[in-house]
Amino acid sequence: MHANAANRLLHHYRATARDLPWRARPGEPAPDPYRVWLSEVMLQQTTVAAVTPRFLRFVERWPTVEALAGAADEDILGEWAGLGYYARARNLIACARAVAVRGGFPETEEELRKLPGLGAYTAAAVAAIAFRQQAVVIDTNVERVVARLFALTAKTDVRAAAEAFWPPEHSGDFAQALMDLGATICRPKSSACSACPLLPDCKAAALGTPEAFPAKAAKKAKPHRFGVAWWSRHGEAVRLVRRPPKGMLGGMAALPGPEWCSEQPAANPIAIVRHEFTHFTLDLLIVPADHDEGWWQPLAELAKVGLPSLYRKAVDAALAAEREPRLAA
Ligand code: SF4
Structure with a gap:
């Protein structure tokens, strides 16, 4: 069942992939790792709609990681203003400079992980999408889809389920297919299951309660x-x-x-x-x-x-x- 579900999802992605300025269309050569990395850092905690114009301004001003590495901190922080989570911008600067010194991005998840400020998620995303390496990429959209597909209440169970289901030879496209599905069909509050290529295999849909997965943590009062x-x-x-x-x-x-x-x-x-x-x-x-x-x-x-x-x-x-x-x- 898993292989069929994965194939159906990839087929669906090839027909419906969102056009985003940091992506390559399915079947095209892999995208520039600089653009993949920059977009993934910007997209943490920020929506695609908010990121897209800011991403385009960034790459127009600094078209390569070397150009970004050579820019003044104040200019980069100023360009980041309004995107929030400013530790990301400081990590971005440190990482760009380390990549420029070593002469380019490394290709494996393990080596990417050694760059300053580049976390496990971003390393997996860059390895899978820009370098077509085998890597399991789990952001909040992917987490939600996998949790529903296998009716998992605990988010901690998602990685093992995803690894069993992930086609190693198509890691990048599969990650982006799950991201798109989570953003457009398997949405947090109103999943459109009738349009979903995973419907025949989806345990949460069979239970009739997709939105119950994964279970939500009780909200703590903010100080x-x-x-x-x-x-x-x-x-x-x-x-x-x-x-x-x-x-x-x-x-x-x-x-x-x-x-x-x-x-x-x-x-x-x-x-x-x-x-x-x-x-x-x-x-x-x-x-x-x-x-x-x-x-x-x-x-x-x-x-x-x-x-x-x-x-x-x-x-x-x-x-x-x-x-x-x-x-x-
Ligand atoms: S069938 Fe529904 S709940 Fe299951 S993955 Fe698809 S959209 Fe999500």
């Missing part, structure tokens, strides 16, 4: 943290600093301010911005103050420094508060 951002204006410019290289939003341009903490600070803000990070919720209090670290950034040229979403929202809230002080206070 709450607080921060202060100093709002320092000089004409049509605002004071910005660069955050320390390690930690949240490391290396990104930001409004100045002390470390975030779990106690609400005693301050008199003109506005408060709430921002959801993966592991906590932050209330950022925007407080007028004179500040002399960093640099004056013209407000008309904020886009050039690539502010992360939190600080972009903070600047907008502060400007709105200046226009309508009583409403924003």
